[in-house]
Each structure stands twice: as structure tokens, then as C-alpha cells.
Amino acid sequence: MSNNAISLNPQTSVINALSLVGIAGTVLSLALVFMNMIDERHASFNTTSDGIVWGLPVATYVFFVLTSTGLTFVASFGMVFGIKEFLPLAKRCIWLAFATLVAGFTALAFELGHPFRMLWALPTSFQIVSPMNWMGVLYLAYVVFLLLKFQKIHAGDWDSSASKKLGIASFIAVTLAHATLGSVFGMMAMRPFWFDGLMPVYFLLTALLSGIAFAVLMTYIAYGGRREAMPEPLQNLLKGTTPTLYASMPVVFSTVLGVTLVALAARTVTGVWSHQDGFQAFDWMVSSPWFAIEAIGMVVAFFLMVSPRTRSEVGVQLLSSALVLLGLFIGRYEFVIGGQVVPVFKGNWVLDFIEYTPSLTEWMLLVLPLSLCLAIYAVGEKKLQLGAMPER
Amino acid sequence: MAKWGMVIDLDKCTGCQACTVACGMENNRLPGENWQDVLFYHEGEFPSGTLKWFPRPCMHCENPSCAEVCPTRATYKTEDGFVLIDWNKCIGCKYCMIACPYGVRFYTDEKAQIQPDIKQVFKSDGKRSWNPPWRAPDNRDDWQHGVGIQPIGVVSKCTFCYHRVSKAPKGTADLDPKNPALREFTPACVLTCAPSARYFGDLSNPHSEVSKLIASKRGVRLRDHTGNKPQVYYLTGGAAGTIPTDRRGKKA
Numbered sequence: 001m002s003n004n005a006i007s008l009n010p011q012t013s014v015i016n017a018l019s020l021v022g023i024a025g026t027v028l029s030l031a032l033v034f035m036n037m038i039d040e041r042h043a044s045f046n047t048t049s050d051g052i053v054w055g056l057p058v059a060t061y062v063f064f065v066l067t068s069t070g071l072t073f074v075a076s077f078g079m080v081f082g083i084k085e086f087l088p089l090a091k092r093c094i095w096l097a098f099a100t101l102v103a104g105f106t107a108l109a110f111e112l113g114h115p116f117r118m119l120w121a122l123p124t125s126f127q128i129v130s131p132m133n134w135m136g137v138l139y140l141a142y143v144v145f146l147l148l149k150f151q152k153i154h155a156g157d158w159d160s161s162a163s164k165k166l167g168i169a170s171f172i173a174v175t176l177a178h179a180t181l182g183s184v185f186g187m188m189a190m191r192p193f194w195f196d197g198l199m200p201v202y203f204l205l206t207a208l209l210s211g212i213a214f215a216v217l218m219t220y221i222a223y224g225g226r227r228e229a230m231p232e233p234l235q236n237l238l239k240g241t242t243p244t245l246y247a248s249m250p251v252v253f254s255t256v257l258g259v260t261l262v263a264l265a266a267r268t269v270t271g272v273w274s275h276q277d278g279f280q281a282f283d284w285m286v287s288s289p290w291f292a293i294e295a296i297g298m299v300v301a302f303f304l305m306v307s308p309r310t311r312s313e314v315g316v317q318l319l320s321s322a323l324v325l326l327g328l329f330i331g332r333y334e335f336v337i338g339g340q341v342v343p344v345f346k347g348n349w350v351l352d353f354i355e356y357t358p359s360l361t362e363w364m365l366l367v368l369p370l371s372l373c374l375a376i377y378a379v380g381e382k383k384l385q386l387g388a389m390p391e392r
Numbered sequence: 393m394a395k396w397g398m399v400i401d402l403d404k405c406t407g408c409q410a411c412t413v414a415c416g417m418e419n420n421r422l423p424g425e426n427w428q429d430v431l432f433y434h435e436g437e438f439p440s441g442t443l444k445w446f447p448r449p450c451m452h453c454e455n456p457s458c459a460e461v462c463p464t465r466a467t468y469k470t471e472d473g474f475v476l477i478d479w480n481k482c483i484g485c486k487y488c489m490i491a492c493p494y495g496v497r498f499y500t501d502e503k504a505q506i507q508p509d510i511k512q513v514f515k516s517d518g519k520r521s522w523n524p525p526w527r528a529p530d531n532r533d534d535w536q537h538g539v540g541i542q543p544i545g546v547v548s549k550c551t552f553c554y555h556r557v558s559k560a561p562k563g564t565a566d567l568d569p570k571n572p573a574l575r576e577f578t579p580a581c582v583l584t585c586a587p588s589a590r591y592f593g594d595l596s597n598p599h600s601e602v603s604k605l606i607a608s609k610r611g612v613r614l615r616d617h618t619g620n621k622p623q624v625y626y627l628t629g630g631a632a633g634t635i636p637t638d639r640r641g642k643k644a
Contacts, residue, residue: 041544042484042501049425049498053489113484113501113545121464121481132487133463190457190493190618344493 011224012382018221019378025371029364033110036361042113044361052340056358057111057365059336062181063210063329064104064369065139066203069178070211071097072146072170077252079149079158079167085247087158088234092222092386093215094150097174099376100214101143103369110365131183138177145170158390178207185339192278193271194339202263209260210328212253213321220318222381227314231387239312250312254305257324261302264295264331281338284353294330297323394564395473396557397595397623398582399602399611400447404589407432407445411581411590415449418553418580420527420541424505425498427550428581447589449581450475450496450550451614451622458488458497467547473595473623474554477538482546489547493618497549500542519543553579557592565600566593595623 036044047055071093078087109115118136127133149170152163179200185191186199196202216238223229227238235241240248271282285291301320310316341353380386407430415421415428428449434441456475459467466481467488477488489497500521504511511522520527520541532555533540539555542548560567560577567578568591575583582590593602602625605611611625 040501042499043503046503047499048502049489050495053486053499113482113486113499113547115483117481118464118483118485121466121483125463125465125481127460127463127465129460130463130487132461132485136463184487188491190491190615340490344495 011222011226011229014221014224015378015381018374019382022371022373022375022378025367026375029368029371032364033361033368036359036364037110044359046357046359046362050343051354052337052356054111054336054340055356056333056362057107059329059333060107060366060369061104061111062336063332064100064107064373065181066178066207066328066332067210067214068097068100068104069174069204069207070209071100071215072142072174072211073208074211074215076167076171079153079164080171083247085233085237085242085244088231088237088387088389089215089219091150091153091384091388092219092381093211094146094153095380095384095386096214096218096377097211098143098146098150099373099380101139101146102376103373105139106372107365107369110368131180131187135177135180135184138173138180142170142173142177145173153388154384156388175204178203185335188339190344191339192276193281193342194335202267205256205260205263206328206331209256209324212249212256213324213328216249216253216317217321217325218377220314220321222386225314225318231389233389234387238317241312250305250317253317253320254302254311257298257302257305257320261298264298278342280353281342284341285334285338288334290330291334294327294334298327301327393471393596394560394562394594395596395623396552397452397473397593397602397625398449398552398579399591399605399625399627401589401591401605401609402446402626402628404587405445405447406587406589407447408586410584410586411447411449414580414584415550419539419551420524422505422522423510427496427498427548448494448496448614449624450552451494451620451624452550452552454621454623455619457491457493457618457620461487461491463487472558474537474552474558475549476551476554477547477549479535479538479543479546479548484545484547486547493615493620494622497547499547500544516544553581556580564594565597566591566602568593568601 045055045057047053074086075090075093075097077083078085078090112118122133122136145166149163149166152160152166157163182200182203185194186196188194219230219234219238220227227235230238236248238249240250242248245251268282268286271279272286301323304316305311305320337356341356343354409430411428412426412430416426419427421427428447431446431448432443433446434443436442452473452475456467456469459469459475463485464481464483466478466483467475468478469475484499486499489499510524514522514524517523521544522541527541534555535543537554538548538551556577557567557579560574564574564577567574567582569575569578569583569585569588579592582592591602591605593600595602597603605627606625609627611627613622613625616622
């Protein structure tokens with residue numbers, strides 16, 4: 001590490017606890033997944049050909065890779081767009097982006113029938129009209145750029161031309177990758193709940209919110225919930241005492257959350273109002289208690305984060321980021337399942353929605369990526385000085 | 393090059409499901425997982441409700457959305473109109489099942505729909521996902537065209553009996569089951585249809601029976617608004633078998 005960088009150690013006891021939870025969760029969930037899948041394979045899922053085809057593991061995948069995208073955006077505030085107030089978060093965000101990306105693709109790998117075949121079949125076939133193919137290519141580019149960028153800043157190189165270019169390349173790759181993930185769903189004309197040309201934009205917006213909430217939550221956890229233990233620039237960023245108010249976390253958080261709430265409300269109201277066949281899925285969505293938890297949680301978080309009286313408080317920020325992440329996860333589940341609850345071709349004889357409850361194996365494919373993410377993060381926090389920033 | 397297609401006359405279809413059974417025998421379908429299915433439903437309410445049915449194979453679309461979304465080109469459209477799956481390339485992502493507007497695709501590894509689980513009775517030989525003693529000989533397996541008993545982790549679907557139809561003499565306009573010379577090339581569901589409600593032939597040949605029926609009896613395609621343009625056409629005068637109207641909305 002070069003001399004022009006400073007590093008401050010977060011709470012070692014918290015990180016140790018996180019790594020224990022991460023490793024124990026990984027081992028336990030992996031054991032359960034293997035026990036169930038080794039004999040039954042995907043019959044241990046509650047997905048069916050005439051019902052829900054993409055279940056909870058796909059929602060988990062979408063949640064984690066979206067969060068990874070958002071974390072890269074947060075890192076890019078400082079490193080690509082020159083908003084220096086965000087630099088104290090950059091290195092941690094890049095590592096977290098890597099951890100969440102690994103988590104997301106772990107869920108996907110267990111969901112695929114032949115994950116290893118994908119490695120050769122995707123590049124050799126290269127179906128240019130398939131959004132899923134492009135998603136694979138762009139995510140590969142993203143992870144390469146992300147790791148190279150991390151390597152640069154880990155060596156203390158924040159400002160060289162090569163380092164900047166890698167930052168820009170990661171930003172562009174993840175923007176395109178994520179927009180393509182939006183298209184995987186948004187291009188499906190036969191599924192009106194998803195079909196929307198602006199779905200990539202919606203995905204990018206919710207990804208940003210997800211990244212912001214995750215960055216805030218993990219930063220507080222790293223320092224044991226004690227802001228006074230953080231380096232001063234990081235404290236200022238979270239407190240909102242930066243020289244320019246708009247370049248502070250409370251303002252950015254509440255703004256992005258507000259815009260996301262408008263987008264969510266617009267989509268929901270249009271869906272519930274319209275008589276378009278397939279939009280019955282919106283009725284399914286809003287009638288679930290989970291939707292109430294999602295909506296109330298995010299609205300409460302918005303009001304807490306927008307009020308100058310509360311938005312700088314540690315407890316409020318922790319609660320808001322947790323509520324937002326919970327809401328977004330429920331949102332991903334509603335989104336992935338909602339596109340399938342109205343059967344595409346069942347005619348009049350199926351009046352009701354398809355029922356689906358994830359199986360134990362599918363739940364374990366949420367625990368596994370989450371634990372893996374925590375373990376990878378803890379390793380980074382212990383060994384890679386994630387609090388480092390350029391000394392300027 | 394032929395462009396194979398099917399016409400199903402719903403006014404002749406009796407809903408006997410012989411097509412489903414014949415397909416199951418021909419292609420070793422799992423119980424309850426029918427490549428060719430007949431869907432039963434009712435329209436209207438008591439006392440004027442009526443029982444309806446609808447036979448449904450894969451539509452082998454002109455613009456198959458399943459092939460367009462497949463990231464590995466495992467699902468593909470042949471020059472002569474078949475939509476097939478190469479089981480050597482399928483990664484089991486199930487995107488095709490999401491993209492199919494007709495729900496005619498099946499993933500191998502799922503809970504058995506009917507007990508006992510016949511896959512457990514005739515367990516996998518390591519190659520096929522299950523291994524019944526009545527299956528076709530090994531040399532008829534053709535995984536590149538999705539013919540045979542599928543391996544684990546892939547998606548399967550109706551092949552229009554590719555293993556039969558692809559061997560038909562060049563220039564054949566219609567695979568008429570009444571013509572003994574052509575019976576071995578005719579799809580199993582067409583061959584077995586007792587009321588002769590199914591016709592199979594070359595849609596690109598204006599003199600074929602299928603082309604004439606579509607023209608003279610106003611053949612319609614299912615969910616044509618999706619732009620998939622099925623190569624399965626239905627003739628209907630509104631008798632028993634009918635094309636289902638859109639689902640009654642819950643908000644109606």
C-alpha cells in the first residue's frame with residue numbers, strides 16, 4: 001500500500017462475528033442444498049412447468065446482482081464522477097459489489113440445469129438476439145473490470161489514467177449488464193406484468209437504491225454501529241456535514257428512495273387500474289401482506305430520511321437501510337413471481353392465480369448466497385483494508 | 393423445402409385424447425407431462441354453461457420466441473419448420489418456458505405430477521433421466537433434435553414427430569394417414585386421431601390439403617397477437633371444441 005492512503009480499522013469483533021455467521025451459514029445451507037439436490041435435483045424446488053418456472057432463487061439472483069450494480073454506482077460517484085465526498089466508501093463498495101455478484105451467481109448456478117455447460121455453450125453459440133446471452137457476456141466483462149479496479153486501488157493507485165479507465169469501464173459494463181437484465185424480463189411481450197421498454201431504467205434505479213442501502217448498512221455494521229469510530233470524511237458523508245449538502249448520503253439516499261417510490265407507485269397504480277389481461281398479477285401483488293410491509297417500510301424510511309431532524313441519526317439510517325433492503329427484496333420476489341402467477345395459456349378454466357411457496361431448498365438458496373456474501377465481505381474487511389481512501 | 397404445419401378441425405375433434413396417448417407412447421412421455429395435451433374447460437355459467445375442450449401441441453411458430461431467447465441456441469428453428477431443442481446444448485435456464493406463450497415446454501427435473509413417481513420406478517441409467525423398459529431402441533435417440541427420453545437438467549417439447557416427418561419423401565404435400573405409403577412418416581397424434589380431425593402437410597405448398605383448409609375454412613392461429621405466428625392452425629365453427637377466449641379477468 002502506498003503512503004498517500006490512510007486506512008482505519010473497523011471493529012474487529014464485529015467482523016469476526018460476521019465471518020463466523022457467514023461461514024456457518026454457508027456450510028449449513030450448502031450441506032442442506034446438496035442433501036436435497038443430489039438425489040432429487042430440481043424436483044426439490046417447488047417450481048413446475050405448468051406453474052411457476054422461475055422461483056425464489058431467481059428472485060435472489062436478481063436481488064444480489066442488482067445490489068452489486070448499485071454498489072458499483074455508489075463507488076463510481078467518487079471514482080468516475082469526481083464527487084470526492086463519496087471516496088471514503090469507494091473501496092468497500094467495490095469489494096461488496098464483488099461479494100454480492102458472487103452471491104447472485106451462486107443462486108443462479110444452483111437454479112440452472114447445467115451451469116458448467118453454460119461456460120462453453122454460451123460463448124460458442126452466442127445467440128445475439130437473446131438478452132440472457134448479452135447479460136452473461138456483460139457480467140463477465142463487469143467482474144473482470146471490477147476486480148482489476150479493486151487491485152489498482154488496493155495498490156494505492158486511485159488516480160492513474162489506467163485506474164480511472166478501469167473505473168469507467170466497470171461503470172459502463174455494469175450499466176449495460178444490468179440494463180440487459182431488465183430486458184430479460186422487459187422484452188417478454190407474452191407476460192404483460194414484465195413487458196415494458198423502460199424496464200432496464202427501472203432496474204437501474206432500483207439497483208442504485210439497493211446499492212446505497214447496502215453500503216450504508218454494511219458500513220455501520222463494520223464499525224459496530226458507532227459512527228464516531230469511523231474516519232472523519234466517512235462520518236461527514238453519513239452525517240450530511242459535507243461542504244456541499246447534495247453530496248452527502250442522507251440527501252442522496254432520500255432522493256433516490258423518493259424517485260423509486262414514485263416509479264413503484266406509478267407502476268402499481270397503472271397495473272391495478274388497467275384491465276389488460278395478465279395485469280391481474282398486480283391484484284395478486286397488492287393483496288399480499290408482504291406488499292404492505294414493503295410499501296409501509298419504504299415510505300417510513302423515506303420520511304425518516306427526508307426529514308432534517310432525523311436523517312442524520314445513526315439509528316434512523318440503520319433502520320431505513322434495513323427497511324429499504326427488505327422492501328426491495330420483497331419487490332424482487334413479487335416481480336419475478338408476479339410475471340408468472342397468471343398462466344400464459346390456460347384460458348377460462350383457470351380463474352385463480354398459480355400458487356407457489358418456495359421449498360426448503362429454495363430458501364437455502366437464499367441463505368447460501370447471503371452467508372457467502374457476508375463471509376467474502378468479512379475476509380475483505382479483515383485482509384484488504386476496505387476503509388482505505390486517497391489522502392486528499 | 394417443405395414448411396410443415398398442422399391443421400386441427402375443432403368441429404371434428406371429440407376430445408377423446410387418443411392424440412395425447414399416442415404421443416405419450418411414441419415419445420415416452422411422463423404421466424401428466426404431455427407434449428400433446430387436450431385441455432378441458434367450461435364456458436358460461438349454470439344453467440347455460442357448456443363443456444369445451446382444446447387440443448394443444450407445440451405450435452412450431454414461424455417466429456418462435458423460445459428460440460430467440462435461448463442464450464445457447466439450443467432451441468432452434470429448422471428450415472423445414474420444426475422448432476426443436478438440442479439437448480446437448482440446453483443449459484436448463486428455462487427462459488424458453490418463460491417466453492413460450494402457449495405453455496408447451498417441460499423441464500425434466502420436477503416433482504412427479506402423478507404417483508407413484510415413475511422416474512423412481514424405472515430409475516435413470518445415468519444417461520436418460522428415467523429408463524422405462526418400453527422405450528424406443530437406443531439408435532433412435534437423437535438428442536440434437538430433442539428426440540428420445542430427455543437427459544437431466546434440460547427442457548423438452550413436442551417435436552412434430554421429427555423422427556418420422558423428417559424422413560418423408562421430398563415434395564410430399566400432405567402426410568395423410570389414410571395413405572399407407574406415408575403412414576410411417578406421419579406424426580403419431582395425426583395417425584391415431586379417430587375422427588380425422590388432424591391434418592399435417594406442407595404449408596408452403598398451395599395445393600396441400602392443409603393450405604386449402606386454412607384458406608377455405610378460415611384457419612385461425614392461437615394467440616396470434618403475440619406475433620409468434622404458429623404453424624398449427626385451428627378450424628372452428630363454434631361446436632364443442634373451440635379456441636378459448638381470453639381468461640375472464642378477475643376485475644370483470
